[in-house]
Amino acid sequence: MTNSSYRSNTNNGSDERAPAPYELVRFPDKTPSVCTPPGHDKYQSNCLHGTLFLTLQVQTALHVSTGVAVMGSDVDKNGIPLIKTMEQGVDKTLLIPGSSLKGCIRAIYEAITNSRLGVKSKTNNPPDRLPARRQNEICPAGVVFGASGDNWGWQGLINIRDARCNTNGFGVGYMPALWSPKPQGSNYYDEGKVAGRKFYYHMVRALDKGEKDGIRVQQASRNYTFSTQLHFKNLQSKQLGALLIALGQDSNYPFALKLGAGKPIGMGTMIVKITEVQVMQNQDDLCKHYKSFSNPDNEKLEGELLQQFILRHIQAAHSQNLIEEPQLEQLSQILSYPTTRQPYENY
Amino acid sequence: MHKRFVNHCTLDLTIIPDGPILIKSGREGADPTKPQMEFVETYHAGGRTIYLPGSSLKGAIRAHAERIVRTVGDDRKPDDPNRIWASNPLLTNDYDYLNDPDDPKKKLPAPAIYKESSFTDQIFGNIAIASRLRIEDAYPDTSLPLKIEERNGVAIDRVFGSVAHGPFDYQVCTDGAFKTKIHLKNFSLAQLGLIALVLRDLNAGWFGIGFAKSRGLGIVRLEYNSAVVQYPGCILDKEAQIYPFGSSTPWDKVYLAGAGEFLQEDGANPYGFPSNDKYEVATVSPRSMEYGFGVELRWEDKTDITELFMQSVAAWSKLLEEGGALCPTFG
Numbered sequence: 110m111t112n113s114s115y116r117s118n119t120n121n122g123s124d125e126r127a128p129a130p131y132e133l134v135r136f137p138d139k140t141p142s143v144c145t146p147p148g149h150d151k152y153q154s155n156c157l158h159g160t161l162f163l164t165l166q167v168q169t170a171l172h173v174s175t176g177v178a179v180m181g182s183d184v185d186k187n188g189i190p191l192i193k194t195m196e197q198g199v200d201k202t203l204l205i206p207g208s209s210l211k212g213c214i215r216a217i218y219e220a221i222t223n224s225r226l227g228v229k230s231k232t233n234n235p236p237d238r239l240p241a242r243r244q245n246e247i248c249p250a251g252v253v254f255g256a257s258g259d260n261w262g263w264q265g266l267i268n269i270r271d272a273r274c275n276t277n278g279f280g281v282g283y284m285p286a287l288w289s290p291k292p293q294g295s296n297y298y299d300e301g302k303v304a305g306r307k308f309y310y311h312m313v314r315a316l317d318k319g320e321k322d323g324i325r326v327q328q329a330s331r332n333y334t335f336s337t338q339l340h341f342k343n344l345q346s347k348q349l350g351a352l353l354i355a356l357g358q359d360s361n362y363p364f365a366l367k368l369g370a371g372k373p374i375g376m377g378t379m380i381v382k383i384t385e386v387q388v389m390q391n392q393d394d395l396c397k398h399y400k401s402f403s404n405p406d407n408e409k410l411e412g413e414l415l416q417q418f419i420l421r422h423i424q425a426a427h428s429q430n431l432i433e434e435p436q437l438e439q440l441s442q443i444l445s446y447p448t449t450r451q452p453y454e455n456y
Numbered sequence: 457m458h459k460r461f462v463n464h465c466t467l468d469l470t471i472i473p474d475g476p477i478l479i480k481s482g483r484e485g486a487d488p489t490k491p492q493m494e495f496v497e498t499y500h501a502g503g504r505t506i507y508l509p510g511s512s513l514k515g516a517i518r519a520h521a522e523r524i525v526r527t528v529g530d531d532r533k534p535d536d537p538n539r540i541w542a543s544n545p546l547l548t549n550d551y552d553y554l555n556d557p558d559d560p561k562k563k564l565p566a567p568a569i570y571k572e573s574s575f576t577d578q579i580f581g582n583i584a585i586a587s588r589l590r591i592e593d594a595y596p597d598t599s600l601p602l603k604i605e606e607r608n609g610v611a612i613d614r615v616f617g618s619v620a621h622g623p624f625d626y627q628v629c630t631d632g633a634f635k636t637k638i639h640l641k642n643f644s645l646a647q648l649g650l651i652a653l654v655l656r657d658l659n660a661g662w663f664g665i666g667f668a669k670s671r672g673l674g675i676v677r678l679e680y681n682s683a684v685v686q687y688p689g690c691i692l693d694k695e696a697q698i699y700p701f702g703s704s705t706p707w708d709k710v711y712l713a714g715a716g717e718f719l720q721e722d723g724a725n726p727y728g729f730p731s732n733d734k735y736e737v738a739t740v741s742p743r744s745m746e747y748g749f750g751v752e753l754r755w756e757d758k759t760d761i762t763e764l765f766m767q768s769v770a771a772w773s774k775l776l777e778e779g780g781a782l783c784p785t786f787g
């Protein structure tokens with residue numbers, strides 16, 4: 110591995126070599142931590158339960174593909190022959206599926222904690238980084254996001270709803286055909302084993318060369334916003350803190366998320382804002398919640414209280430050794446935004 | 457107590473998807489045009505349609521009811537019989553306390569089984585007693601078209617960023633409405649209160665139904681169409697006064713009455729239903745049930761249904777406080 114962000118990469122198989130628009134965050138040297146899931150049978154009085162209300166601000170064009178291309182008239186854009194689609198809600202606004210968001214956040218959570226791979230990689234995985242095969246092997250990310258093996262499963266402690274676009278309609282962009290990753294590339298390996306997790310850099314803009322070099326995609330354009338909710342239960346303070354860090358909320362390690370298609374050409378950059386938290390954080394809150402039919406109002410946190418809440422739990426994640434500081438440092442550099450990095454024109 | 461029938465509550469509600477939902481059929485059909493993971497289907501109203509099975513709904517409701525009871529009460533049988541607790545119904549070998557201590561092969565008498573059972577088992581049943589809650593399959597409201605879509609998913613390789621597994625496709629319902637009814641017979645107000653809290657949490661997104669809940673599926677909203685409480689053992693006179701069957705003394709007011717209110721004679725309440733389990737209903741007028749036999753109260757206004765739930769939850773809260781289960785459990 111090299112720290113140089115722009116290094117040779119033979120992934121297009123031609124003489125022209127494009128710089129790699131990504132970096133690996135290396136696995137920690139120690140073996141993955143082992144955690145005991147708290148269970149779903151009750152709301153634990155020493156844990157946190159509630160909902161984060163998130164706003165996702167699109168910085169560069171975002172396209173989360175459904176895998177389906179349709180005629181333009183099918184998405185109310187007459188005159189367009191074919192377009193690759195995003196999910197749309199019943200009101201025709203764009204959607205980011207909860208599964209896409211969850212995967213993106215989980216990948217970061219895995220990287221900044223001493224966790225296993227959520228998905229087994231294609232070749233030469235370090236044996237101790239493989240997904241848990243037994244229930245007593247669940248790692249920090251597995252406890253929060255879920256894990257499964259033969260004849261067992263753990264549902265995880267959070268769920269993320271589809272993010273709905275706050276802007277009506279959608280943009281149409283062009284995306285060139287991209288090369289598939291080449292697992293045989295030596296950049297991925299360290300002593301014959303895969304060395305870490307891949308994250309793409311953000312760029313100042315998404316490359317769009319128009320019709321001559323690309324296919325039409327339905328996209329959320331710059332400055333579109335999405336709203337979603339992340340619901341959690343039985344999270345320890347440090348686990349919620351790590352989740353907040355994974356959402357880019359640590360002021361010492363701020364970053365943006367990178368989601369969807371076209372990551373190498375600068376697409377898919379989003380900044381997460383937490384607008385409100387509804388939380389039950391002690392026995393009194395739980396008692397109030399289940400003592401009367403009307404929800405008590407004191408569960409909502411906004412403004413300064415919300416910032417203090419975020420800071421407190423992020424500090425817990427750092428002080429209780431859940432966060433791998435070198436990995437977080439490296440990841441925050443890769444995912445830092447704003448950036449001056451330009452998309453490579455010949456990709 | 458299933459031999460007598462003293463009160464019955466029917467909640468008529470509509471379940472509305474608030475995002476995608478999928479109750480998986482568990483088998484892959486032969487139709488190649490359909491996704492790998494299909495919605496359960498049945499024949500209803502003259503055609504084939506997706507639906508929400510009552511068993512799926514009951515499982516989700518029961519699990520959350522148990523979660524609430526364990527949160528404010530105990531998760532194992534307490535020494536104090538007044539404290540509320542929830543058992544784990546999947547551990548069928550842990551029901552030894554329902555057997556006669558002098559003869560472990562013999563079950564206790566029915567009233568003793570009920571008393572020994574956990575609060576949630578008393579509502580939902582266990583290996584020895586039947587459930588007093590019944591929920592009907594939820595069928596589509598034909599006045600609102602269902603929107604059924606296909607979604608694709610892939611598992612992304614963390615190292616190479618390529619597709620590791622998939623794509624896999626699944627069917628989801630994103631719009632429409634499903635109508636169902638929840639029946640609760642011979643209930644105490646606290647039991648109705650717990651169901652009200654569960655439905656409140658379901659509507660608020662604290663839990664979901666079906667497949668892929670951690671990925672945002674399964675969140676629904678609820679709309680209440682009506683709540684009907686029936687007293688089969690009462691009759692209504694021309695002045696709209698309620699008489700217990702065989703009695704010449706009418707009720708002094710119109711009450712929502714738990715089962716214990718009908719079991720006040722000596723020896724009539726071996727199951728130990730709470731006494732003084734009632735509250736005055738001012739907003740709803742009683743009327744005769746069909747065939748002039750029995751009395752029913754019908755709430756149709758949403759504000760009134762909320763009032764019914766709030767009063768029931770107040771009875772639940774009182775039970776917690778009197779049983780010493782609320783808050784002191786957390787120590």
